[in-house]
Amino acid sequence: MAAVNPLLVVKDLHRSFGGLKAVDGIDLTVMPGEVRAIIGPNGAGKSTLVGLVCGRIEPDSGSILFDGRDITALPAHRRVRQGIAYTFQITSIFPNLTVFDNVALPVQRSQHHSVGVARLRRGVLEALERVGLSDRLDQPAGELAYGHQRLLEVAMGLSLKPRLLILDEPTQGLSDGEIEGFVALVREIARDATVMLIEHNMDVVMSLADRITVLNFGKVLAEGTPEEIRANAHVQAAYLGTPDDE
């Protein structure tokens, strides 16, 4: 059997803000098809790490390989073309544009050449169908309920047909019912994409992740399966707390 190559390799990555080492020598390998959760206390460096991976933040040193190719110096829009899509922690929709146009925009932006109208429409509809918003095409995005706005963001990412979809705190502000639907959606997405998930909701992490990377003070504190992470005493001390803690 042929060996499977990693989709993403991060090597000894560093990034400081002033004197603060937000990412302090992180190594990370993500295999294709994996759902990788990135967890850790507030300020641990999770958002900085994914910002470095998608190219919104420049590293001080270290390297990032995507599908075997060194992308460390590649600007963010070129990484999108390579297949890295990122949905923001903070809502990034355009409230005055329709649901359809919100998804059409990133597709158009990501292309070298203009996309044919029929193909564009097909791609947008497909992404909106996957998240369950295809009955709201003409509605201004700002009129959607909050949970639907978050789904719209996922559709914006999906429309780019990413090989790596990075979701930064996607369930923040969602109701329990919406979270359940979201978990099912990520499972469906993970059938043909690799997912990196920054998430504070431990139930979501434990039920979705194949592997979990725990960050603390800009370093990898632990990495393993949900079972391994749950059982890890260092992780419990730094982050998880006792099972009944709220």
Ligand SMILES: Nc1ncnc2c1ncn2[C@@H]1O[C@H](COP(=O)(O)OP(=O)(O)OP(=O)(O)O)[C@@H](O)[C@H]1O
């Ligand atoms: N642009 C910036 N300028 C200055 N400091 C920053 C900047 N971005 C991040 N930091 C600092 O770097 C550290 C890591 O931040 P980061 O947002 O990566 O953590 P996080 O693990 O994502 O936290 P949270 O769970 O709160 O989102 C924090 O101390 C943060 O204040």
